[in-house]
Amino acid sequence: MRQRSVGEAALVERIEAHAAIGAIEGGGVCRIALTDADREGRDRLVAWMRQLDLDVSIDRIGNIFGVRRGKADLSPVMTGSHIDTVATGGRYDGNYGVMAGLEVVRWLNERGIVTHRPLVVAAFTNEEGVRFQPDMMGSLVHAGGLALQRALDTRGTDGARLGDELARIGYAGEMACGSIVPHAFVELHIEQGPVMEAEGVQIGAVENLQGISWQEFTITGQSNHAGTTPMRLRRDAGYCAAAISVFVRELALRYGGSQVATVGAMDLHPNLINVIPARATVSVDLRNTDEATLQRAERELAAFVEKLADAQSVRIDTRRLVRFEPVVFDERLVRVIERASQARGHATRRMTSGAGHDAQMMARVCPSAMVFVPSALGISHNPREHTAPADLLRGADVLLDVLLALAEEA
Amino acid sequence: MRQRSVGEAALVERIEAHAAIGAIEGGGVCRIALTDADREGRDRLVAWMRQLDLDVSIDRIGNIFGVRRGKADLSPVMTGSHIDTVATGGRYDGNYGVMAGLEVVRWLNERGIVTHRPLVVAAFTNEEGVRFQPDMMGSLVHAGGLALQRALDTRGTDGARLGDELARIGYAGEMACGSIVPHAFVELHIEQGPVMEAEGVQIGAVENLQGISWQEFTITGQSNHAGTTPMRLRRDAGYCAAAISVFVRELALRYGGSQVATVGAMDLHPNLINVIPARATVSVDLRNTDEATLQRAERELAAFVEKLADAQSVRIDTRRLVRFEPVVFDERLVRVIERASQARGHATRRMTSGAGHDAQMMARVCPSAMVFVPSALGISHNPREHTAPADLLRGADVLLDVLLALAEEA
């Protein structure tokens, strides 16, 4: 018997068509949450859902759900991810999981199959968190981890209020957040890291996800003349920002294991060649699979920052932007994914996710797990993000099998 | 006999009136070279020069000269400085020296005194160099150290061409650059550093000036996901920028003496919290009174940058923006200043200038030196830059004495 498959051409075509919205140089996508490009991406998704006869609902935080009725009026099996991107995003991060969900629906429609439980394809609002923090916001609100009103009142890096932007793009929906409580949630996603490719793994059954700590430090020193101010009299906010960047990298190398640390954003003021910076802001992203170790890293950083402020006579204010504990996914679900992949003969491995994902939030309300496919050279959040069509198809077909199995559960 | 004096009230009033053009919060001034604010500042200066019966000439790089005829047709004694500021500038840096020059002319006019040699008050174009590099550009072109055409073709940080901006604001003059070769050049300026205040010195006779090295490093790494990319696989341009900042500070502390090192400007791209920076630019300002030591610092930095690029698998391109050797001022002129100050009973000291000044360029074509007055708390390039009225007056009166003495020289 030929194995069932959503088909490579249809899957790739849909991904490409959607990646054209907000396309940027180098083959990437810039579709930051709640911008005009996000609206356009959402409009296309909703149109496709309707073409596929899905019942579309939008909730108050803008999450989009396409529901396919089942034989029984039971809690649905949900899949999906997000369609927002970072400013220099690729075409697969998030998008892939949503498009694959649509292809599963198309496959079922073409065969007239009605599953026992309903199926839902979801696209969650603002997963990336580059404009509005925290990230994974839509799924976090859905899971009850963040009050709707607080989410709507969030100010973006550009000063815009999230609720206003949501209304502006026409996605402030009517449905109460958290209305749909799934039987299970399975998110298909690219790995965004180098492990699978390096080890020749085709399908990852994601069993856990790192804790994420985002902080922003604002350093207030004193601007002064670069030529006339002796080194020992400086209150150099720019140097302090740089020292934090160097410190967190060294900390991560020292800790080893899953520990990563990144300073992705830094802004100096007045940012002039011959003026000692008066002010600097610097973001720190710390991650670890182990909560105790992540807390230790945070404590070490706090101690370093306190000593630095003292030694350099600057003031350093700390703002917590995001804090998520590590998540362990549902063991039964991970096993279902693992077996489905192995049954197709794929090189399969249990994985840890270094990135945050909507499944991490959904895990608070229902059994959840993820399917990973490889990322070429481990590159992501970069226009050159790439996954080979054969890998994309393997992931979508495993998703098809897993959803079919879960949707038949009593 | 009462000592001659330009008078505190008139001097302070003129400085304040001029500082109102481009005024910013906190009492500072933003009058970046060849902007509309610079035009307004120039228009006011030229109007005042005409009110004081000075012959105004503008040269092709936009330097403004107000000439007061002498009894003899000899080379003039020149004073002056600049009226452009950094983005977060104070009210005295540059402005003070030009305004004090006008007050000396007013004092002479009111007494109907005609000096033996002509007197010239100059305001040089783009001394600060924040928008167009190099700094001290107008005086450098005047002194023949930079070809006019190259200066006019300079692109600013905003992409604008200097020559176009000069024409736009109406200051692309007719006079050939370098036409006026002075008998001597004396620049009155605030110290912009903390030494005089700390040591109770009222007047500084500036005998030398640090060498200045400005470089910009552009680092090209690879953007990638902050959560999924293992530390050892990163090509983090942001970390490299930070490492350069920390390195140059440590180098300056290690060298001691007059060595200073500053990273004033740093830009990361894409500058997002969860994306490893793909690109960074970082400026480095190194200064030393000793040319050999400054060269050693540059060599050490180059070696560090090369090793860093190698270790972090990034590309680092180096662009030289400015390079001036240390300058030793005219010993006879320094002594004239020193004696004039001592004759008034001021606490006087010989000084080194940490900042670059137009006098440094003028020293290439005529005997030059500078007079310094204290800066409160050593703060400069900051809206809170301040010099007490009594200190401003002491400096202007010493300038008066020095100009009168030099203008009577055969």
Ligand SMILES: NC(=O)NCCC(=O)O
């Ligand atoms: N998957 C993904 O890129 N999520 C964004 C949040 C993060 O992990 O930084």
Ligand SMILES: NC(=O)NCCC(=O)O
């Ligand atoms: N005096 C002064 O601030 N000059 C600007 C050039 C520099 O020294 O950085």
